[in-house]
Amino acid sequence: MTVFKTRRELQEFALAAKRQGKVIGLVPTMGYLHAGHTSLIDIARKRADIVIVSIFVNPTQFAPTEDLDRYPRDFERDLKLCTEHGADAIFAPEPGEMYFADASTWVQETMLSRPLCGASRPTFFRGVTTVVSKLFLLAQPDLAVFGLKDAQQLFVIRRMVRDLDFPVEIVAAPLVRDADGLALSSRNRYLSDDERRRALAIHHTLLECKSELLARGIAAAPEILAAGKAALAAAGGKVDYLEVLDSGDLEAVDGDTKEVLLAAAVFFGTTRLIDNELFEVSR
Ligand code: PAF
Numbered sequence: 001m002t003v004f005k006t007r008r009e010l011q012e013f014a015l016a017a018k019r020q021g022k023v024i025g026l027v028p029t030m031g032y033l034h035a036g037h038t039s040l041i042d043i044a045r046k047r048a049d050i051v052i053v054s055i056f057v058n059p060t061q062f063a064p065t066e067d068l069d070r071y072p073r074d075f076e077r078d079l080k081l082c083t084e085h086g087a088d089a090i091f092a093p094e095p096g097e098m099y100f101a102d103a104s105t106w107v108q109e110t111m112l113s114r115p116l117c118g119a120s121r122p123t124f125f126r127g128v129t130t131v132v133s134k135l136f137l138l139a140q141p142d143l144a145v146f147g148l149k150d151a152q153q154l155f156v157i158r159r160m161v162r163d164l165d166f167p168v169e170i171v172a173a174p175l176v177r178d179a180d181g182l183a184l185s186s187r188n189r190y191l192s193d194d195e196r197r198r199a200l201a202i203h204h205t206l207l208e209c210k211s212e213l214l215a216r217g218i219a220a221a222p223e224i225l226a227a228g229k230a231a232l233a234a235a236g237g238k239v240d241y242l243e244v245l246d247s248g249d250l251e252a253v254d255g256d257t258k259e260v261l262l263a264a265a266v267f268f269g270t271t272r273l274i275d276n277e278l279f280e281v282s283r
Contacts, residue, residue, distance in 0.1 A: 004091045027040045047171070075092065148278065149183050151276045201232055206275055218260070
């Protein structure tokens with residue numbers, strides 16, 4: 001497995017592979033890999049001739065008050081996991097390599113990135129779409145795999161790819177949970193044992209809200225979500241949002257809605273965790 005540190009090396013490698021007719025699969029990550037990430041690598045491995053994993057804690061998607069400096073990193077372990085899961089190359093640039101000091105160009109999606117995480121992290125998706133665009137131009141992937149744990153991110157990237165005609169297939173990978181139901185996230189390592197135990201309320205609450213929405217219909221959503229927020233608060237969580245939206249446009253559910261995204265962001269201590277359920281609902 002090759003490790004590329006510079007944009008030029010990666011792009012030369014990818015363009016040469018393209019000329020040989022190879023199918024390239026990209027798995028963009030911020031490192032500190034867990035079973036959720038390796039499931040994305042496994043999917044790319046099945047579909048592509050060449051699998052590239054990017055490991056880059058992208059500064060432009062963090063607000064100044066967020067956890068950029070303390071975001072967990074363990075490059076040696078990441079390297080081992082990528083090797084075990086059959087990646088061909090890793091792209092691990094330094095921030096100074098990825099962005100020019102006077103960079104002044106952004107790629108921004110302006111509709112799907114507004115609600116949910118976009119409301120509480122207003123510059124987050126602009127950072128994600130900009131870095132993912134750069135990664136697509138550098139790695140030249142035919143397909144790129146993103147996890148449904150970050151469902152809104154996946155929808156925003158799909159929209160960007162559609163709107164800007166990137167020749168990349170976006171592959172959605174199922175959300176991966178620990179045995180007790182906690183959605184896997186690199187940020188779970190910030191949690192104390194007590195916070196981790198209490199954070200299980202997120203998945204429980206989403207399942208409870210989902211079953212209520214399926215039983216009572218979407219018209220009962222305000223009441224169901226209010227009860228859900230109360231349950232999260234009772235578990236010691238500080239709710240950023242608990243919402244149900246049309247998964248197609250991330251707007252309020254209406255007569256045309258086929259599928260909904262029930263999504264939550266909740267702080268336990270200082271750690272903000274997200275989770276979701278995606279399902280069809282009758283009105
Ligand atoms: O989901 C992530 O880890 C990041 O947002 C991504 C897609 C790698 C962009 O930095």
